[in-house]
Amino acid sequence: MFKLFAFFLLFISVRANNRSKPNVLLIIVDDLRPSLGVYGCKNAFTPNIDKLAKKSVVFTNAFTQQALCAPSRNSFLTSRRPDSLHLYDFYSYWRDTVGNYTTIPQLFKENGYFTYSVGKVFHPGISSNFTDDAKFSWSKTPYHPPTEKYKEAKVCVTGNGSLARNLLCPVIVKEQPGGSLPDLESLSAAKDFLKYHNQITNLPYFLAVGFHKPHIPIKFPIEYLKYHPLEDVQIPLNHQQPSLLPKVAWNPWNDIRNRDDIKALNISFPFGNVPDGTIKRIIQHYNAAVTYIDDLIGDLLKSIDKNTIVVLTGDHGWSMSEHGEFSKYSNFDVATRVPLIIHVPGVTNLQSVSKEIVELVDLFPTLVDLTELTNPLEVCLTGNVNLKLCTEGKSLMPLINPHLSDKIYTKYAAFTQYPRPGEYPTSKPDSDQPHLRDIKIMGYSIRTVQYRYTEWVEFSNKNFTPNWKNIYGRELYDHFIDPDENLNLITRLQLQDVANALSKQLRLGWRYI
Numbered sequence: 233m234f235k236l237f238a239f240f241l242l243f244i245s246v247r248a249n250n251r252s253k254p255n256v257l258l259i260i261v262d263d264l265r266p267s268l269g270v271y272g273c274k275n276a277f278t279p280n281i282d283k284l285a286k287k288s289v290v291f292t293n294a295f296t297q298q299a300l301c302a303p304s305r306n307s308f309l310t311s312r313r314p315d316s317l318h319l320y321d322f323y324s325y326w327r328d329t330v331g332n333y334t335t336i337p338q339l340f341k342e343n344g345y346f347t348y349s350v351g352k353v354f355h356p357g358i359s360s361n362f363t364d365d366a367k368f369s370w371s372k373t374p375y376h377p378p379t380e381k382y383k384e385a386k387v388c389v390t391g392n393g394s395l396a397r398n399l400l401c402p403v404i405v406k407e408q409p410g411g412s413l414p415d416l417e418s419l420s421a422a423k424d425f426l427k428y429h430n431q432i433t434n435l436p437y438f439l440a441v442g443f444h445k446p447h448i449p450i451k452f453p454i455e456y457l458k459y460h461p462l463e464d465v466q467i468p469l470n471h472q473q474p475s476l477l478p479k480v481a482w483n484p485w486n487d488i489r490n491r492d493d494i495k496a497l498n499i500s501f502p503f504g505n506v507p508d509g510t511i512k513r514i515i516q517h518y519n520a521a522v523t524y525i526d527d528l529i530g531d532l533l534k535s536i537d538k539n540t541i542v543v544l545t546g547d548h549g550w551s552m553s554e555h556g557e558f559s560k561y562s563n564f565d566v567a568t569r570v571p572l573i574i575h576v577p578g579v580t581n582l583q584s585v586s587k588e589i590v591e592l593v594d595l596f597p598t599l600v601d602l603t604e605l606t607n608p609l610e611v612c613l614t615g616n617v618n619l620k621l622c623t624e625g626k627s628l629m630p631l632i633n634p635h636l637s638d639k640i641y642t643k644y645a646a647f648t649q650y651p652r653p654g655e656y657p658t659s660k661p662d663s664d665q666p667h668l669r670d671i672k673i674m675g676y677s678i679r680t681v682q683y684r685y686t687e688w689v690e691f692s693n694k695n696f697t698p699n700w701k702n703i704y705g706r707e708l709y710d711h712f713i714d715p716d717e718n719l720n721l722i723t724r725l726q727l728q729d730v731a732n733a734l735s736k737q738l739r740l741g742w743r744y745i
């Protein structure tokens with residue numbers, strides 16, 4: 233009898249043990265800047281994300297490591313920076329080029345979780361070995377929505393009723409090829425997974441859902457425009473090219489120019505202005521697409537159980553006329569700052585706001601600490617072949633649960649970088665998305681609470697190192713007086729000490745902050 237009882241207890245404890253681990257839902261929204269109600273954005277309407285934020289920590293100074301999808305995603309999913317992955321474009325897979333580094337989902341999978349990827353989590357293609365790194369990271373074949381194959385199809389209705397490959401593309405869903413849209417299909421797949429998971433396995437889950445919108449083409453169900461009347465849209469004051477911006481810093485937004493509706497405007501390359509009316513419509517459509525995703529997120533959140541950690545973020549920002557620019561591809565805050573909202577059941581019961589500077593590489597050690605998956609991750613040692621499980625970030629645990637943690641969070645700067653093929657903006661090679669073989673310059677940027685300082689320097693695409701002696705441009709912005717980064721102060725004599733100190737910090741790198 234006693235034996236049976238002991239066995240029963242053991243059984244309960246094993247079960248309880250696995251079950252007491254919280255589930256994890258990681259939501260990645262493609263090209264989402266903090267255009268959300270909770271971030272104070274006047275053009276936004278996002279009631280569901282705002283509701284999630286009411287029981288979360290909202291990080292208002294979170295930054296990506298590079299404002300481009302594949303480098304950003306591979307970076308935060310491995311907690312290694314672009315310079316460690318040697319990935320600044322879309323065309324290499326870290327396990328085959330730099331090292332067999334562990335990913336976030338892989339560690340969860342190896343430690344008793346069932347891991348599943350829906351939609352765009354890893355960037356598809358070479359950078360995840362055409363499989364979303366499935367062999368290592370996922371317990372089940374990743375899901376890709378079938379209608380994603382119509383991404384570039386001519387389906388946007390123009391004024392005269394013809395179809396085009398537009399930037400702005402509100403659609404009637406049932407008239408679309410396949411009768412759906414990728415994010416609607418991803419939502420269904422994620423909900424199906426949540427519905428049946430408990431019947432299939434006892435393991436807690438790590439579910440990553442990557443929504444494709446608001447990434448271009450800005451294609452979304454037309455009914456979401458009703459939340460965004462054109463007359464309410466506010467155009468940023470700084471929708472002009474700043475006069476003191478070094479040419480190398482400019483991203484000519486080639487992807488936007490190449491859409492049929494924008495091409496028709498015949499805007500001169502690389503510095504011509506987009507008409508105000510078009511700027512307004514871009515802002516309106518981007519925010520309508522965000523409202524669409526917000527709706528899907530609301531539906532998804534209704535389907536998870538209470539014991540689920542929820543992380544919501546984007547891979548990088550997206551400029552909507554700020555500095556006269558569009559899209560990502562730069563080191564400005566509009567391109568590098570991302571929303572980051574973390575809900576931890578039983579811990580973040582009320583909304584709190586953290587203004588600390590945090591980076592997306594911090595996500596991995598944070599999730600490890602929140603789930604006590606393994607011992608806290610150690611900081612990676614220098615050197616390229618460092619295969620040990622480690623992090624190039626810092627755990628945000630002290631900011632999420634100050635009571636539980638004996639550590640304090642100390643990081644006073646975020647690092648980002650952006651490559652260029654040359655000093656003057658070009659469409660071929662594409663200044664916005666240069667291939668590794670064309671990269672000749674790297675813009676290294678450090679962001680503290682008060683300053684953003686950027687140095688554009690010669691870069692070797694053979695040994696992946698900067699030559700700090702050959703400088704193509706410098707930028708210094710003071711966020712206390714110029715939060716929109718309009719006025720490059722680098723030539724101000726009285727700020728030379730500040731600039732030199734930041735330059736020194738930038739060259740020392742992330743290990744010394």
Ligand SMILES: *[C@@H]1O[C@H](CO)[C@@H](O)[C@H](O)[C@H]1NC(C)=O
Nearest residue numbers: 327331332333334338342368
């Ligand atoms: C890479 O890591 C995985 C998981 O730890 C391991 O199974 C695999 O053998 C490693 N591959 C190489 C080439 O070391």
Ligand SMILES: *[C@@H]1O[C@H](CO)[C@@H](O)[C@H](O)[C@H]1NC(C)=O
Nearest residue numbers: 246247250343344345434435
């Ligand atoms: C609990 O997790 C371990 C792996 O950490 C696994 O081997 C075991 O089967 C799980 N138990 C149950 C009841 O799911």
Ligand SMILES: *[C@@H]1O[C@H](CO)[C@@H](O)[C@H](O)[C@H]1NC(C)=O
Nearest residue numbers: 325327328332360361362367
């Ligand atoms: C990447 O994919 C190729 C082709 O399928 C395969 O040969 C190679 O082993 C894969 N790399 C890793 C690290 O799994």
Ligand SMILES: *[C@@H]1O[C@H](CO)[C@@H](O)[C@H](O)[C@H]1NC(C)=O
Nearest residue numbers: 390391392393394396493496
């Ligand atoms: C309809 O408008 C588009 C541009 O909006 C133009 O390219 C196309 O030629 C027009 N088609 C007709 C039939 O007028």
Ligand SMILES: *[C@@H]1O[C@H](CO)[C@@H](O)[C@H](O)[C@H]1NC(C)=O
Nearest residue numbers: 495496497498499500501504
């Ligand atoms: C486009 O603009 C250029 C000058 O910027 C001008 O020479 C050309 O005629 C314009 N083309 C059209 C179709 O308006």
